[in-house]
Amino acid sequence: MKKILTLVLVSALGGVLTLGAYKLFLEEENKMIVETKNENPTFLPTSNINTPFNSIENPDFTTAAENTVNAVVHVKNVTMSSGPTTFEDLFFGRSQARPQLGTGSGVIINSDGYIITNNHVIKNAQELSVTLNDNQTYEAKVIGTDPKTDIALLKIEPENELPFVTFGDSDNAKIGEWVLAVGNPFNLTSTVTAGIISAKSRDLTGQSSQSFIQTDAAVNPGNSGGALVNTNGELIGINTAITSQTGSYIGYSFAVPSNIARKVIEDIMEYGNVQNGVLGIKGGTFNSDIAEKLQLDYTEGVFVGEVIKNSGAEKAGIKEGDIIKKLDDIKVSKFEDLSGYIKTKRPNDIVTVELFRDNSYKTLNVTLTKTENFSVIFMKMELQDLSDSFKEEYDIDYGVMVKDSENKWLYNNLGISPGYIITGINDTKIETIEDISKIKEQYGDDILENVKKLEYINKRKERKEVIFR
The missing domain is CATH 2.40.10.10 (Trypsin-like serine proteases)
Known part of the structure; x- marks a missing residue:
């Protein structure tokens, strides 16, 4: 027993001596490192508002x-x-x-x-x-x-008064606003779907000719012509289109803004047709390339590429190179904004145009004109005068341009389509649309039978002529 106790004591004493020697002779000295405080610390923006998720009241539809x-x-x-x-x-x-x-x-x-x-x-x-x-x-x-x-x-002729929806102001509709789509998809009557406004002034043609309200409310075949309303029950759009490879809803739908729809039906009721007011410019959405050339630091607005002769824009003093920023205090970010707003107006309406020119803002009052003031319908073609800049660029002295055409015979047989230039009719030189109007007055309803010769310039700038027998 004594031997065991002696052995334990000797072992303990040996361990103490070994640890002490290590501490004294072998272990490196620990040095305390003090971190210098940054006088200008970098902070990431962080919200400290602790709002419970369910504290926001759900909208009531x-x-x-x-x-x-x-x-x-x-x-x-x-x-x-x-x-x-x-x-x-x-x-x-x-x-x-x-x-x-x-x-x-x-x-x-x-x-x-x-x-x-x-x-x-x-x-x-x-x-x-x-x-x-x-x-x-x-x-x-x-x-x-x-x-x-x-x-x-x-x-329709109802027996009693009918319930109806009142028009809202689609210009005041905001992106992110709740909306309801009401219609009859797949013959399922009185169907209501909800969503938000995803975008405004959407064009599906690629030609900036449309100005739809885009929503993510579910719209399917059968919904066309139905109502898009806000949470007050006001009509802000007529559901019209979807983009889908299957023909059914995949996330987005499009509606004609109520301000455009209302103007169209008021024209139909009052005049029997739609009265289209025209500003009288050609152009496109202002972009980075144009901004860089003009040494500007913004990219929103409509760039005026050409001013149509005899239009309200020309008479008011709008010039090529101007950048339109507002119409009647409504912001214009792209060409679809402009075309959509003008569709709510009629000929002789006055529109206040705010534009940017020579590093300063200018405000001009433009009286909208009819298309007929600077174009004419002839042989199912809409013709308009050539601008001075176009004549100079393509070295053309005279002629009128085909803006639009529904004449399938001329297209199928001669290729005449928008962009072609008519330079002569029956050996009469055509310099402006006034010359076309004179020919129309001369021949009246028998004009198609009396056109014997047509001279024109195609899109390759080749001069052609055709004789009708």
């Missing part, structure tokens, strides 16, 4: 939805469709034309039974009917249409 569904109707149209001829058709002597049913939506806009919808919903309809939310069905009559904006106005 019930009142807006209830009021809107009673004013949205189911539109049914019957068109005659020509299909391929079958053996049975030949054997029984049946006609190839067969009735085809199409459906869509519409919005009642007053208690007397006026209904707004899309032109493509009722196009070529042989029979047209409207079913209300209470299942009453009426025959409908087309009052007028405008294919350019895809808006149509219908009329």
